[in-house]
Amino acid sequence: MPTLLVTGGCGFIGSNFVRHLLATDPSCKVINFDALTYAGNLANLRDVANHTNYKFIKGDITNRDEVRAALQLGVTDVIHFAAESHVDRSIQDSGPFIKTNVLGTQILLDAAREFKVQKYVQVSTDEVYGSLGPTGLFTEQTPLDPSSPYSASKTASDVLVKAYQHTFGMNAVITRCSNNYGPYQFPEKLIPLFVTNLMNDQPVPVYGDGMQIRDWIHVLDHCRGVEAAWRNGKAGEVYNFGGRCERANIEITKLLLKLLGKTESLIRYVADRPGHDRRYAIDCTKAERELGWKPLVSFDQGLQETIDWYKANGDWIAGIKNKDYLKYYETQYGKL
Ligand code: NAD
Secondary structure (H helix, E strand, O other), X not given: OOEEEEEOOOOHHHHHHHHHHHHHOOOOEEEEEEOOOOOOOHHHHHHHOOOOOEEEEEOOOOOHHHHHHHHOOOOOEEEEOOOOOOHHHHHHOOHHHHHHHHHHHHHHHHHHHXXXXXXXXXXXXXXXXXXXXXXXXXXXXXXXXXXXHHHHHHHHHHHHHHHHHHHHOOOEEEEEEOEEEOOOOOOOXXXXXXXXXXXXXXXXXXXXXXXXXXXXXXXXXXXXXXXXXXXXXXXOOEEEEOOOOEEEHHHHHHHHHHHOOOOHHHEEEEOOOOOOOOEOOEOOHHHHHHHOOOOOOOHHHHHHXXXXXXXXXXXXXXXXXXHHHXXXXXXXXXXX
């Protein structure tokens, strides 16, 4: 019976991954190892908290003893989601990003080696490739060229994984995915931030001219990709995942206004993010060809379902939009 150590399982993508795996594979045990930072939320997995194949451990990947203790529970595989994940916060203070994303990954890799883990999956991002011009797509061969402290820290962790695979023969794979959206996403990222603000008739902050392009993918399509990379990915390989759904931020903003029945008077253009990458777009043909994966959720349907989920989960939003959140929000956007 595989026993997966899922790091960061109380975050957005990790919690969707844990729920997906428990629902689809009764032969898997999942140990969720999460430090419960501001982004980690036990409520994200309340519905599976008592599942027989599920166990939660509060632990920090930068703490070697805690990581070693977790791996000694019969872990066969590691799926590494835990990270500091928000670009704006990395611009405010890059320290926690280097600590968790770089040092934490190194500690996890050492422990995975020590306890002879069978497969290690590093969940990474298309942001490690930097920014594209108006044409072209990121492939797995695109040179790494990160431009924010967040993407630099993810790049550092990716190359550590590659080095451990090469030097120690670890069975490790790296996944690189584009922008996710879906339920349980912390409302600092564009879609949940805008949906939850608009639900309360609050303005939405659009960076610069709003023409930054992202490739959107539903979180469940990403989770299925990580699962496919875990089951069928080959040691040392990188797999890109994307939704073939390029949209400018301002397009998303106007679509959300329409779907929530609000007017454009709620748009506030704010100073652009320093060093803001202009365009990301993913070539995911390798994952389709070699892993038999493809994105299944259409953006229109996925976005409507996501909006419906936030509308139905006011308690979840209220639990997050607390004093710390409002303090961060004001530091980032000032009074809108
Ligand atoms: P998130 O911020 O929602 O969740 C991160 C989780 O990691 C939280 O539960 C947090 O408590 C936990 N964590 C943070 N530091 C920790 C530590 N030191 N020890 C243990 N746990 C810790 O992030 P997310 O959006 O779910 O992203 C998950 C992963 O996917 C990240 O590695 C991110 O780089 C990657 N990724 C995200 C996206 C996206 O669009 N959100 C796209 C591609 C890749």
